[in-house]
Each structure stands twice: as C-alpha cells, then as structure tokens.
Amino acid sequence: SQTIHQWPATLVQPVGSPLSLECTVEGTSNPNLYWYRQAAGRGLQLLFYSVGIGQISSEVPQNLSASRPQDRQFILSSKKLLLSDSGFYLCAWSADTGQSNQPQHFGDGTRLSIL
Amino acid sequence: SQQGEEDPQALSIQEGENATMNCSYKTSINNLQWYRQNSGRGLVHLILIRSNEREKHSGRLRVTLDTSKKSSSLLITASRAADTASYFCATDGSYKLIFGSGTRLLVRP
Numbered sequence: 438s439q440t441i442h443q444w445p446a447t448l449v450q451p452v453g454s455p456l457s458l459e460c461t462v463e464g465t466s467n468p469n470l471y472w473y474r475q476a477a478g479r480g481l482q483l484l485f486y487s488v489g490i491g492q493i494s495s496e497v498p499q500n501l502s503a504s505r506p507q508d509r510q511f512i513l514s515s516k517k518l519l520l521s522d523s524g525f526y527l528c529a530w531s532a533d534t535g536q537s538n539q540p541q542h543f544g545d546g547t548r549l550s551i552l
Numbered sequence: 553s554q555q556g557e558e559d560p561q562a563l564s565i566q567e568g569e570n571a572t573m574n575c576s577y578k579t580s581i582n583n584l585q586w587y588r589q590n591s592g593r594g595l596v597h598l599i600l601i602r603s604n605e606r607e608k609h610s611g612r613l614r615v616t617l618d619t620s621k622k623s624s625s626l627l628i629t630a631s632r633a634a635d636t637a638s639y640f641c642a643t644d645g646s647y648k649l650i651f652g653s654g655t656r657l658l659v660r661p
Contacts (some may be wrong), residue, residue: 443646471648478642479596496648527594538583538602541649543594544659550625 439464443528443544451552458547460528463509468530470511471541472503475525487511488533523551531544556584556641557654562585564658569626573655582644584617584624589638589654598626631659
C-alpha cells in the first residue's frame, strides 16, 4: 500500500532563517506531487506541483521554492523565512494517469511558526 | 484563484441529525471531490463525482452534483461525534485540484 511521510510535524524558526521541509512517498512510482499551505481556519493554497523528476510548477510567486531530486521525494525550501511564511504546510500525491480525476493523498502536515 | 466555495462556513448539529454542506463553483469541471480534515491533520479523500453523474453514495455519505447550477452538496446521515471535522470540496484543473475554504462541522454528543 502507498504511504506518504512528511516531516517535521512542527517547526519554529526565526525570521530570516532557511527552511527545508521534506516529503516522501512509498509504494507507488512516478506520482504527481503537491505542496499546499493552509492558513488557520482556511482552505488550501497550492504552492507547487510536480509531474516528474526536476519538473516543478509554481502557482504563487513567493519566498519559497520546491525541488524533486528523486521520483518520490519532494522538498520545500526557503533561503530566508518571512513572518508571512507561517502556516500549515501539506504535501500530497496522486497517481499519474494523465487524467485530472485522481484523488490526492495527504501527509499529516508541518505546522511552521516564524518568530 | 478559488473555484469552490462551501456553504455554510460552520455548522453545529446534534448527534444523529443529518448534516448538509454545499459547494458552488465557477467554471466547467470534469469531476468534483470532497475531502475531510480533522483538526491539525492532513486531508482525507471521501468521494469523487464525475460531471456526468448526478448522485453518488458511500456509506453514510451522499453527494449530488448539479452542473447546470454549478453546485454540489454533501450529506452526512445519522451524524456521529467522530464526524466533527472540516469538509472541503475540490474541483479539477490540469494536474491539480482547486479547494474551497471548507465547512467546519461540529457534531455535539
């Protein structure tokens, strides 16, 4: 069965520090991968998605970047965090069938607090 | 841009009652999905309904889709305290989903 791992679960970082959040998927090949951010009590904002190694699409211009160094690994990074980067970050995967009707499967998220 | 908008934003019901949540969207879709999120956790996929379907059931869940009105509803029958969560609709775009802002459901024991 497929599983998705996301870590760390919580993170407290000072303004201006770097960030690296990691997400890995097991039990499937060539998944579509996604990074979302969720503000408290709000919906999900898609940040990045990837349909293959090295292929990253950015949805929102911002202080963050994403990379996919391996088929089932998706990393969210920042060189210098801003206060506005605080939030709940979720990684998700879906099967790559070339169709848009696949369910997405989410990790348990990382709660990032910037001080 | 946000495609789906859920209504109401919050809903409080007694255990055993039915809960109905609505979702409206703006552009044509191929399918619409509903997800559930427990507090502080990731989202869990509940059900997918295709644009050529009008109704779909899964256990105590019933989803309807009206493409002429660009709306969908999620009905949870005989609610339980464990159904307390936020519920989101999501519409499809190329390789990605666009989520609404969610309905927060509280089921009182």
